[in-house]
Amino acid sequence: MAQIHTNQTLSVNLPEVLVLGPPSIFRIYEKHLSQKFMLLKPWESPIPLEEFLSIHAQNTTAVLTSSVVAYLSSALRLLPSVRLVVTSSVGLDHIDLKECRRRGISVAYAPSVFSADVANLAVGLWVDVLRKISAANCFLKTGLWPVKGDYPLATKLGGKRVGIIGLGRIGREVAKRLEAFGSKISYQSREKKPSVSYPFYTDVCELASNSDVLIICCALNDQTYHLINREVLQALGRQGVIINAARGAIIDEKALVQFLQEGKIAGAGLDVFEHEPNVPEELLELDNVVFSPHSAVFTEESCKDLYDLVVGNLKAFFSNKPLLSPVQFDDFMR
Structure with missing residues (x-):
């Protein structure tokens, strides 16, 4: 427990929480968190990260992190007293669960805080790509309408065959919204969902060959890394569209760039990228690709809900009570 002083010079004891990740991720609720916990923030220290961790190694029992922290596993090896990791993400690919x-x-x-928002953005990307909203917006704003006349035809939404990869919480939310479009x-998933009547495919290529659009909603792990490869894109075909609001490395990005450049698929909507925040220049030059900067999860409302969940989990841990949203290891380590 760390001792801090308020403006009234009163001493209060707050539980220590080590925060690992870029400060921009936590600034949305950092002020409120600091009222309940003593936040250890390496980015505010002039000393190197490893030295910072070694100083706090024996007393640090709780870590708050996010999905963009690639060095979490190496950091945890320097923290022998840690008993809790709270991540502000749905995905767990940055955590060595074993x-x-x-x-x-x-x-x-945060398994369900973001589900509706991610589903909304994924469907929004789908609508944008097929109806060419962003491209048409650029066409108009750059003054091409009076010069070139009518904008090229877009694609109808209704009746499209949509294959969802990963029918978990987000995948189900996407499916519910797509039903309204007819x-x-x-879908393709690790196993068939007994309560779902949608056609199920065990093979991603087979799903792609029977779809006009693929929407990726699965987690990133050893089995799904570059799951969308050349064979899958080939099966999707020239009229096919791919949407990704899950994790960038699920798609072989080099293959995607080539297929888009050569017109071997029709378009893409991407919220995530393989080497964030770097996006291939070749992608940025294409008007049949719609982008957002890994922002599907971020709305004012979801950030408030996330803060409540993070605080609830930390409070539960320091009070020796059950966590609000614990990871069940067996569900992710089959």
Whole structure:
């Protein structure tokens, strides 16, 4: 427990929480968190990260992190006293779950806070790509309408065959929204969902060959890394569109660039990229690709809900109560 002083010079004891990640991720609720916890923020220290961690190694029992922290596993090796990792993300690809279970480290995540917002953005990207909203907006703003006349025809939304990869919380939310468009939905997942009537495919290529649009909603792990490769894109075909609001590395980005450049698929809507924040220049030059900067999860409302969940998990941990959203290791380590 760390001791701090308020403006009234009163001493209060607050539980220590080590924050690992870019400060921009946590600024949206950092002020409120600091009223409840003593936040250890390496980016405010002049000393190197490893030295900072070694100074706090023995007393740090809780870590708050995010999906963009690639160095989390190496950091945890320097923190022998950690008993909880709270991540502000749905995805868990940045956390070594096997090592956490071996060490008895509990993990809490945000499995449902963002589901509706991510689904909304994924469907929004789909609408934008097919109806060419962003491209038409650019066409108008750059003064091409009076010069070139009518804008090229877009593509109808209704009746499209949409294949969803990963029918978890977000995938189901996407499917629910697509039903309103009259989409013909099918899906691929680790296993068939007993309560779902959509056609199920075990093979992603087979799903792609029977879809006009692929929407990626699965987690990134060893099995899904570059799941969308040349074979899948080839199966999707020249009229096909791919939407990704999950994780960038699920798609072989080099293959995607080539297929888009050569017209081997029709378009893409991308909220995530393989090497964020770097986006291939070749992609940026294409008007049949719609982008957002990994922002699907961020709305004012979702940030408030996330703050409540993060605080709830941390409070539960320091009070020796059950976590609000614990990771069930067996569900992610099959």
